[in-house]
Amino acid sequence: MATKTFNTIGIGVTFSPNLKANIYEASRLAMLFRAKLLLIHVGDVSEQKRSKFEELLQPFIIDGLDAQVVFQPGKPVDAILETVLQKNIDLLILGALQRESFLKYYVGSIARKITRKVSCSVMLLINPSVERIKCKHVVVNGLEDKKTEQTVATAFLVAAALDSDKITIVEEISHDKVGTVEDTKSLRKTNLLKEKIKRQEESRVQTILSHIPAKHKEGRNIATQAIFGRRGYSIGHYAQVVRADLLVMNAPEKTGFFDRLFPHDIEHILTELPNDVLIIR
Numbered sequence: 001m002a003t004k005t006f007n008t009i010g011i012g013v014t015f016s017p018n019l020k021a022n023i024y025e026a027s028r029l030a031m032l033f034r035a036k037l038l039l040i041h042v043g044d045v046s047e048q049k050r051s052k053f054e055e056l057l058q059p060f061i062i063d064g065l066d067a068q069v070v071f072q073p074g075k076p077v078d079a080i081l082e083t084v085l086q087k088n089i090d091l092l093i094l095g096a097l098q099r100e101s102f103l104k105y106y107v108g109s110i111a112r113k114i115t116r117k118v119s120c121s122v123m124l125l126i127n128p129s130v131e132r133i134k135c136k137h138v139v140v141n142g143l144e145d146k147k148t149e150q151t152v153a154t155a156f157l158v159a160a161a162l163d164s165d166k167i168t169i170v171e172e173i174s175h176d177k178v179g180t181v182e183d184t185k186s187l188r189k190t191n192l193l194k195e196k197i198k199r200q201e202e203s204r205v206q207t208i209l210s211h212i213p214a215k216h217k218e219g220r221n222i223a224t225q226a227i228f229g230r231r232g233y234s235i236g237h238y239a240q241v242v243r244a245d246l247l248v249m250n251a252p253e254k255t256g257f258f259d260r261l262f263p264h265d266i267e268h269i270l271t272e273l274p275n276d277v278l279i280i281r
Contacts, residue, residue: 004090004121004154004280010038010070011093012080012114013053020056021128022095027060027067028132029093029123032161037067038087042079045071077113084120093123112270115279121154121251124270124277135162139239140248142169142205142224143231147250149208151280155248156216158278164245166221169209170238171201172231198226232269240274247274251281 011026013019023039030037039053053069054061061067070087072079084092094111115122140155142148152169159167205224209217227234239247252266269277 004150005157006033006035006091006121008038008087008089009033009035009091009093010040010080010084010087010089012076012095013039013041015049015052016095018095018128021130022093022125023053023056024060024130025125025128026093027057027065029091030067031060031063031065035066035090037065038083038089039067039069040080040083041069041071042074042076043071044073076110077117080114081117081119084118089120091121091123092118093125095125095128115270119281121281122279124273124279126273126276133245134164135159135245136165137242137244138162138164138167138246138248139235139242139244140167140169141235141250142171142201142208143250144171144201144204145250147280149211151248151250152208153212153216154280155278156212156220158246158248159220160216160218162246164220166223168223168225168242168244169205170235171205171224171226172234173197173201173226173228174231194228201226232266236269236272236274240272244275246276246278248278248280251279 009026009030011022013022016022026037026039029035037057039057041049041053043049050069050071057065057067070083072083074082080092083089092114094114111124115124138155138159140152142152155167202224209222225238227238229237235249236247247269249266249269266279
């Protein structure tokens, strides 16, 4: 099984109130994966800014972190996308913003554009912390898709690195597969069909699980959950209800013109951001 590995991690940094927390989160993650960390700042080279970034990195550099500050002039979206390609970044970390007036989280327009266009995996942080907060529960999509096996394998790799207690694989099943309920007879038929689909999904997911390295499963509570509903929305709602710490998703396929007409499943996640989100490419 092809598990996605992270050798070079990048994070977009600006002088926001979350600067220190974002750098600390990214530094801890880079050390867990023994990856190189690149701090990407959009703008011309500034030794004063470099000094500030390096000051925040210093506690981790002392412990062996390989880190570098990259200044990239240009427009934010283009500059970060270009840096990802130039530096062969495997994982890009972006901080999400909190819309205080509505008491919910959202991704700023720049972060959303980058998430849609970037060529690597993306992690969106909604509540970064200077002090490490344990990631207890990881939820990962288990939908029937050619990319799912790699996404699930990577979710287990990440869960193992973060020492998570639990990982839940969620199979989102469209209501279209079971039809509509019009009377008692159709209700009984629908319920039987749902049970049949659940068994099929469980068998498929168990096959995926059998390919996961034992060391990534050891010590973790592994659960599966079938959900009938709208893809993207259903798993996001589930992750919110169970108070998951991290939601891991497949990246959407890029199909060109129709992307602008019909939003991907991931758009529901980007709109609501129930928790930190990792999108695997």
